[in-house]
Amino acid sequence: MSGRGKFLSVEGIDGAGKSTHIGFITDFLESRGKTVVTSREPGGTPLGEKLRDLLLHEKMHLETEALLMFASRREHMAQVIEPALDAGSWVLSDRFTDASFAYQSGGRGLDRTKMEALEAWVHPHLQPDMTLLFDVPLEVARERLDATRTLDKFEREQEAFFARCRAEYLRRAEQFPARFVVIDSTRSIAETQARISEALEVLL
Ligand SMILES: Nc1ncnc2c1ncn2[C@@H]1O[C@H](COP(=O)(O)OP(=O)(O)O)[C@@H](O)[C@H]1O
Numbered sequence: 649m650s651g652r653g654k655f656l657s658v659e660g661i662d663g664a665g666k667s668t669h670i671g672f673i674t675d676f677l678e679s680r681g682k683t684v685v686t687s688r689e690p691g692g693t694p695l696g697e698k699l700r701d702l703l704l705h706e707k708m709h710l711e712t713e714a715l716l717m718f719a720s721r722r723e724h725m726a727q728v729i730e731p732a733l734d735a736g737s738w739v740l741s742d743r744f745t746d747a748s749f750a751y752q753s754g755g756r757g758l759d760r761t762k763m764e765a766l767e768a769w770v771h772p773h774l775q776p777d778m779t780l781l782f783d784v785p786l787e788v789a790r791e792r793l794d795a796t797r798t799l800d801k802f803e804r805e806q807e808a809f810f811a812r813c814r815a816e817y818l819r820r821a822e823q824f825p826a827r828f829v830v831i832d833s834t835r836s837i838a839e840t841q842a843r844i845s846e847a848l849e850v851l852l
């Protein structure tokens with residue numbers, strides 16, 4: 649395979665529809681001849697999955713939570729993301745650093761300059777080539793979540809928390825318009841996937 653692969657991340661508040669579209673994105677890219685490595689954060693490596701279990705189920709200090717998110721990310725970069733990109737594969741990560749801004753800074757209130765310092769320390773030279781942000785109003789996300797599953801620590805948060813997460817995602821999208829694609833995820837699954845295909849075409 650020739651050249652370095654591309655790095656894609658998918659983001660959105662819980663219930664926005666992110667997981668629904670990951671298989672579609674993978675199939676779309678594979679149909680265009682790309683080798684796709686799908687992964688997730690927190691997690692993506694054996695150590696990262698252990699951290700994920702702690703992060704999603706244990707109460708902890710906000711800064712501990714932020715540091716463990718970045719610890720999981722550092723391992724994920726070393727074990728999965730960088731080697732796959734170097735080998736020419738495309739990497740599709742279910743969440744990356746924008747989620748830390750949205751949840752730990754926006755949602756929980758961690759000083760954004762601390763988050764920016766972590767980002768600059770852990771991945772000064774790596775950013776997704778494209779970030780697909782699935783955006784929905786809170787009521788829609790909540791209805792979708794309630795209809796489907798047992799909620800983890802983050803998903804049990806109140807509406808105001810998700811409002812702040814969503815606002816921070818949208819702020820990041822405004823700050824980095826070159827890599828963000830904001831997708832209106834209130835549309836039907838078929839319409840949303842048409843929009844995703846259109847966005848991905850630009851990278852191919
Ligand atoms: N565009 C859509 N229209 C209607 N329901 C949707 C749509 N996208 C996702 N859903 C449903 O909403 C629920 C949450 O979606 P999911 O992909 O698990 O969200 P996330 O991964 O962002 O938390 C699922 O039951 C899914 O089938």
Ligand SMILES: Cc1cn([C@H]2C[C@H](O)[C@@H](COP(=O)(O)OP(=O)(O)O)O2)c(=O)[nH]c1=O
Nearest residue numbers: 662689690717743744747748751752802803
């Ligand atoms: C990557 C990341 C995720 N999270 C949160 C967001 C989600 O609520 C949770 C797990 O994400 P996710 O994989 O979307 O959960 P699910 O499998 O239930 O769809 O972790 C953060 O708070 N900070 C982060 O940096």
